[in-house]
Amino acid sequence: MTPKILIIGAGYDVVISATGFAGGPGSQIGLAKAALEAGVKHYFPWQFGVDYDTIGRGSSQPLFDEQLDVRESLRSQSKTKWTIVSTGLFTSFLFHPSFGVVNLKPDDKRATVNALGKYSNAVTITSAEDIGQVTSKIVVDDPEDIPQGVVFIAGDTITFEDVYEQVERVGWKVDKKVTSVAELEEKRKADPDDVGPKYGSIWARNVGVSWDSKDTWNAKKGVETESLGEWVDKNLPKP
Structure with a gap:
């Protein structure tokens, strides 16, 4: 029997x-505690991102410590089943100006691709559409045996060099730039409220932000997802 699903609320088989x-x-x-207190049968917390366990506590992004608090809370009990879907970076965020990796200059048909840490650093990315698609399949494909614990998925696992090549491929004249961990830490100290360096430092350190696409739940189940090149073809403006 397919379970009832609601984004958040008590009295449902699955809460996402x-x-x-x-x-x-x-x-x-707060949401995790509310789900546990409500006796939710199976809870999917908002953890659609990086491998917080590997990154550990005390990272440059304080909100990541709270994600570990959520995991500790879920692991400390046995009444509510839970599943965390680790997706890596949302693909669209890789190209968002606030992330500081891709900067398009349409007037002169140039772009800058700024590698966080170095160009060989790996990044796992998944589009928002694929996150929805794969999460739905995790829930409904076998509702009597939804995988528990941390489940890794991926649209693609790429490097910043791949980003450079894809932006160049669709016609942009690309300038390369690298921002080191030290530079990002200096920016973070200079402006503690700027979220850009907080996030950038995570990827520059290259820990817990990528995994082999072949080992993911969607790859093992044969679920097709959008690659970096496919996303670029659909979404990146042409010069």
Whole structure:
């Protein structure tokens, strides 16, 4: 029997939190505690991102510590089943100006691709559409045996060099730039409220932000997902 599904609420077979970080500090652990107190049967917390266990506590992004608090809370009990879907970086965010990797200059048909740390650093990415698709399949393909614990998925695992090549491929004249961990840390100290360096430092350190696409749940199940090149063809403006 296919379970009832709601984004958040009590009395349902599966509860999926799709809030993002917009709620601010304390929102993720608050939602997790509410789900446990409500006796939710199976909870999917908002953890659609990197491998927080590998990154560990004390990273440059304080909100990541709260994600570990959520995991500790879920692991400390046995009443509510839970599943975390690790997706890597949302593909669209890789190209968002605030992330500081791709900067398009349409007037002179040039672009800058700024590698965080170095060009060989790997990044796992998944489009928002694929996150929805694969998460839905995890829930409904075998509702009596939904995988528990941390499940890794991926649209693609690439390097910053691949980003450079894809932007160049569609016609942009690309300038290369590298921002080191040290530079990002200096920016973070200079402006503690700037979220850009907080996130950038995570990927520059190249820990817990990538995994082999061949080992993911979607690859093993034969679920097709969007590669970096496919996303670029669909979404990146042409010069």
